Amino acid sequence: MPVVTKKKAAAKKNVIKLKFDTNWSYAPAPESKSAASINSQYDLFINGGWQKPSSKKYFNTINPATEETLSEVADASETDVNKAVTAARNAYEKYWKKIPAKERGKYIFRIARMIQEKARELAIIETLDGGKPIRESRDFDVPTAANHFFYYAGWADKLEYAFPNRRTEPLGVAGQIIPWNFPLLMAAWKIAPALATGNTVVLKPAETTPLTALKLAEIIQESDLPPGVVNIITGAGATGAAMVNHPDINKIVFTGSTEVGKIIQRAIAGTNKKVTLELGGKAANIIFEDAPIDQAVEGVINGIYFNQGHVCCAGSRLYVQESIVKEVIRKLKDRIETLIVGDPLDKNTDIGAINSQQQLETIHKYLKLGKQEGAEMYESSCRLPSKGFWCRPTMFTNVAQSSRIAQEEIFGPVLSILTFRTDDEVIEKANNSPYGLSAGVWTDKGSKIFNMTKRMRAGVIWANTFNKFDPTSPFGGYKESGFGREGGLHGLSAYVNLIG
Amino acid sequence: MITSSKIHLPDFSLSPHIDQVGVEERAARFTTRSIKKETKLNGLKLVLNMIDLTTLEGKDTEGKVKQLCYKAQHLHDAYPGLPTVAAVCVYPSMVKTAKKAVEGSGIKIASVATAFPSGQSTRTVKISDTKYAVAQGADEIDMVISRGKFHEGEYNFVFDEIAAVKEACGEARLKVILETGELGTFDKVRRASDIAMYAGADFIKTSTGKIQPAATMPVTLVMLEAIRDFYYKTGKMIGMKPAGGISKSKLALRYLVMLKETLGEDWMNNEWFRFGASSLANDVLMQIVKEKTGVYQAANYFSID
Incomplete structure (x- = not known):
């Protein structure tokens, strides 16, 4: 048959092509924006409440898929960083290092459950603010974030089994700076193990994707976590630098570019701050x-x-x-x-x-x-x-x-x-x-x-x-991809001193 | 027809390996596509048009087959404008009755043959079974491969048998049933697919419907990928027929998604893709009517055959 011969000749010349632009195409199936509520303005989440930035400055966060402004968020200055660190220090000394470990676990479990309850809203906001497909924020980012809280909640009162024959003590106040690629998930990676081990937190999301971290702040507020245990402040590089250089922060945890990682390393050299860096890659x-x-x-x-x-x-x-x-x-x-x-x-x-x-x-x-x-x-x-x-x-x-x-x-x-x-x-x-x-x-x-x-x-x-x-598997790099591990048992050891 | 002498035959023991976890993940990914509105309606109509409406029972009678053939042409006359199914699939003894019953409708008659479903007989019997079905008027022959020989590593035997049946088919198109539920691994499904296509299959088909598991999305995906590789190597299109276990519209639409994203437009019609199913049609009809009226009707509004 001539048709087949023609096709065979085509095969020889390697011009056979499958046509994926089919008559049967998918109708639009957009997730509804109305299931998510975004305030027109967000302040800084410090000491369990919302505080205006001392500079009175705000910056816009946009939807990268449409370039529309979604909200404006506070720009935290050095003064605000100081307030957040003070709140975290007080919370650490007054409550968090004193309460029984299983109580810490209860709070973390509660946060995990609340993330699940608000999963749809979180997924929509993650997609609006960061541009990632809803399929990924719905099926990967949000559930994995909740899983990290669940996983580390379980460890909170079992640290003696995580580190057999050793006693652990928390480091104190952790300053956590996270990137824009997995905003909520990275917040979960950082906050969950820090809380489980008894540390308090000042967290800064990336300036292009602050909204899910601020939603997480709302969840944390609703969860009745003692004020100041988690503080979430927004801002750009200067805010991050103020955190890195703050004398009362005990641990810096950073995920981002190798370039900034090197700056952080230089900045903390000579101090007794501990550090975990998760940087670039070319796998x-x-x-x-x-x-x-x-x-x-x-x-x-x-x-x-x-x-x-x-x-x-x-x-x-x-x-x-x-x-x-x-x-x-x-x-x-x-x-x-x-x-x-x-x-x-x-x-x-x-x-x-x-x-x-x-x-x-x-x-x-x-x-x-x-x-x-x-x-x-x-x-x-x-x-x-x-x-x-x-x-x-x-x-x-x-x-x-x-x-x-x-x-x-x-x-x-x-x-x-x-x-x-x-x-x-x-x-x-x-x-x-x-x-x-x-x-x-x-x-x-x-x-x-x-x-x-x-x-x-x-x-x-x-x-x-x-x-x-x-959550059970450690993640981290060799060489210029950073050091320290997050996730699993290894992720706990980044937030404790082993004593005895 | 391409004769096998013109195609370079590969070593079938070197057929590509399949990673089970990976293929299952890929198949699951298709199920996350959201199929709505006109996409759903058009998809459902396409599904109807791809069905091989099947009855393969020991108790089949002329009466039963005639009724099935009427249903094949009049799926739900209360809803005008519906397509017919692609074919009616019966045992060889019922071919003549079926052929007469669908005359002029464009519906094909497919007949299972070659000592269906086990295939445990001699080549002579299988050839005469096939020739009988063709002589009775079958447009398509659904043969089974010798799974026992395949497990023994007798790939040449399996190949030659398929080639011989193909010859006996004459003008009838040959669907080769691998009975994937008896093959055990995806590696073997891929190898059997390659053997069948190189030996002259026009279609490859998952199952007889008599063995569990029958068609699954991962196993169908492995076969679609084999078809794709064969097409790139030879320029020859091969059809695909998942059979057994597809009784719901939602699942059928997911198969269409998989077909669209694996082989594309050229395969999106009943010349190159079929569903072997007995109860799928009514579920599809129920969904189509629901798309129009907004409410589901009770099963009793749809004739059982």
Whole structure:
């Protein structure tokens, strides 16, 4: 039959293409904004109540998908930081270090339950303020945040089992500075273990995504947690610097860029502050020729396009064994076409808005750079909304180990694809990075997984999966990806002194 | 038709491996798509049009088959403008009756053959079973593979048997039932899919409906991905038929989502995708009527066959 012959010829020329733009397309399925209440203005949550900023200054937080202003939040100055730290210190001395451990646990359980009760509202606000798809905030961010509180609530009165034959004492006041990529989840990662171990907290969310942390402040207020145990203040870099330099803070916990992490390190040198840093990454995701390829491709997609690639452990450096590189790239291209980019509130959206204008500019800088470096750029054919900050899911092929797009953290939906021939070669290449936060290995052979994980210098290594998180599992980096671990038992030890 | 001599035959023991956790996760992801309004209605109509309305019972009679054939053409006359199902699927002995009953409607007659459902017979019997069904007027043959031989590693035997049945089919399209519930692992489902496609299957099909588990989304996804790889290698499209266990509209719509996002537009029709089901149609009808009227009607408003 001539039709088949024609198709066969097409196969030979490799022009066969699947058409994903089907007649049967998904009607819009937007989550309702009305289920979330956002105040027009937020003050600082200090000592169990809302206080005006001493500077009287407020700044806007916008929806990156529409550029509309959602609310204005207080800009905390040094005076406000001081107030928050004083409140945290008083709460620590007066109540928190004295009350029985199981009472601490009760409060944390209560917060966890309240997060679950308000899950829908929190998910909507997270999506409005940060641009991430509602599918992710609903199915990942909010439930995982609640799980962290549940997990650490359980540890509060069992610390003697977490650290057998040792006694623990809390550190005191923890200053916690969190990033804009997982605002509520990062707040949970930081607050839950600090409270469980008996510390009090001053937390600052990122300036582009403060709203869910402020909603969490409302939950904390409603939970009757003693005033001052958790203080949540908003502001930009200057507010963070005032926290880092405050003499009465005992512990600094920071998740964010390596650049700022280094500044914090310098600032606290010579003081007796303890520190945990969770910084950037450029994770190697490695596919061997014996891998389950379709599942590996799916893992690569989730590894780099989850949360628009605004993930410190994103699998942004893909290493593919040379014998399967054509097949893998073809499958990645097909899969990229099926990703739905657009309104983050739509339940079918896979990729939402880039978090800020500034981040979009950074991503564009790297797209330009990648092309200049001679890599081949391929992006999805999807249409982008006219307002807001958007970037198509993109991948670069023919990338060299020495390309900057293979070395530097882009923090966007941009995948760099490199190739390798042998196990030793790929281990060397994967480790050839100043970062060491995470990595992925895809192979059907168990012994190869163990060989790889033993020799790769990364804090988290996933085998035949990627971007899996659980409160019981520690997370943290090697090298310039930071130090200290969050999550699991390890996450407790960051907030205690071991004595006796 | 592409003869196998023109296609480079792969070593089937090297069929791609499947990671169970990964494929189950991917299949679950399709279920989070929100299908509403006109998407839902159009999807439901498409589902109806993809159904192989099936009766495969020892107690099947001409009376039963005739009634089923009438239903196939008149799914719910109270609601005008509905499509018909794609085909009626019966045993070879009922093909003649069915063929006559659907005459002129465009509905195909599919017949199971090859010592369905176990396939435990000789090749001679299987070939004559197939030829009989075709001679009676079957447009499509649903054969079963020899799972015992497959488990013994006799891939050549399985391949040759499929090729022989394909030859016996003549103009009839051949659906090859892998009976995935008896294969045990996704790796084996993938391998059996590859064998069937290279041996000449026009369709690959999950199950007979007689063994549990029958069709599941992960197992169907593994087969759709095998079809996709085969298409890229040879340029030849192969159809897919999940059968057994799909009785609710919601689940059927999720299969459509999976089809759309795995193989795309060319497969979104009953030439290339079928649901093997006996009770799915009525649930779909109930949903379609609900979309129009806003209320669910009792099951008694829909004829059982």
